[in-house]
Amino acid sequence: MTTCERSWAQRAIENPECQQIDEVPQNCGPRDLVHRLQRVDSPPVIQLEQVTKTYPKASRPSLDNVSVAIEKGEFVFFIGPSGSGKSTIIKMLLHEVAPSKGRIVVNGKDVTSMRSWKRPAFRRSIGCVFQDFRLLPNRTAYENVAFALEVIGKTKAVARRVVPEVLELVGLGGKEHRYPQELSGGEQQRVAVARAFVNRPLILLADEPTGNLDPDTSIEIMRLLDRINRTGTTVVMVTHDSNIVNQMRRRVIEIESGRIVRDQARGVYG
Ligand SMILES: Nc1ncnc2c1ncn2[C@@H]1O[C@H](COP(=O)(O)OP(=O)(O)OP(=O)(O)O)[C@@H](O)[C@H]1O
Secondary structure (H helix, E strand, C coil): CCHHHCCHHHHHHHCCCCCCHHHCCCCCCCCCHHHHHHHHCCCCCEEEEEEEECCCCCCCCCEEEEEEEECCCCEEEEECCCCCCHHHHHHHHCCCCCCCEEEEEECCEEHHHCCHHHHHHHHHCEEEEECCCCCCCCCCHHHHHHHHHHCCCCCHHHHHHHHHHHHHHCCCCCCCCCCHHHCCHHHHHHHHHHHHHCCCCCEEEEECCCCCCCHHHHHHHHHHHHHHHCCCCEEEEECCCHHHHHHHCCEEEEEECCEEEEEECCCCCC
16 A cells, blocks of 8 residues: 555554644654654643542542643553542543532643633543443434534535544444444444544543443454554543453553542553
8 A cells, every 4th residue: 555545544543743634644654753752741631630529419529639640642541449530530521520629731721710612612622432332323323423523613525535534444344324223332332432533632531431342342442442542642541341451551540439549550450
């Protein structure tokens, strides 16, 4: 295959610094050392500073004075018992839930003081994958992915070029016109991953993305997330799946009763 024949998705993977589809060069070389060195100097892409969250009517905080910094390009697992506060962190990163105290900075933006009219655009800049897929049931796989481009103002021509490539990348070539109910759970999650990745987000948040999938399908989804992470996208994933955490050996942050009790590079489930 010549350079010019390489797809958008392949070129994106080789050029991790290009954050937008339009920035991915038509003719490009392999990842180089300069890209990697540039990343070393960048500020954390996610920063929680002494964050506490107490929900209304709760007797104790769901998150208690949590501070953590996540660098660009990291793959981080949040683990911990049910009710320990993992999903609350994801919701706060998306500004769906506001902290009671502390500061949250995402991609250089202080989320805590963000004006409400800026929130929808901010949320669209982050890719999200959830346990229950959250696909639009009356739209095909193609339309679900294209919708993510539509809402950020990309033309139909861009969608026609990019959507088939990203669906091919997630292994759904040939199934573009199927509706969610005509796809298996694993295939639906692939559509959700394609939709989360199609805008080349700087950050991808995944809240138990394998929670509804069998072990083999879970591994396939993790391969996809790993591949996306290798493009330079920071991946933050909440999970209860010890096999996945133990196989991936990435940074593990363990939460217990709203506090960080372990933060380990190349960690295991414990
Ligand atoms: N909207 C809410 N109102 C009141 N309390 C809430 C709300 N959302 C979550 N909580 C409480 O906050 C705590 C943390 O919840 P969270 O969903 O973050 O936990 P989790 O670690 O993600 O749990 P799981 O693994 O079961 O999904 C729990 O005690 C929960 O009951």
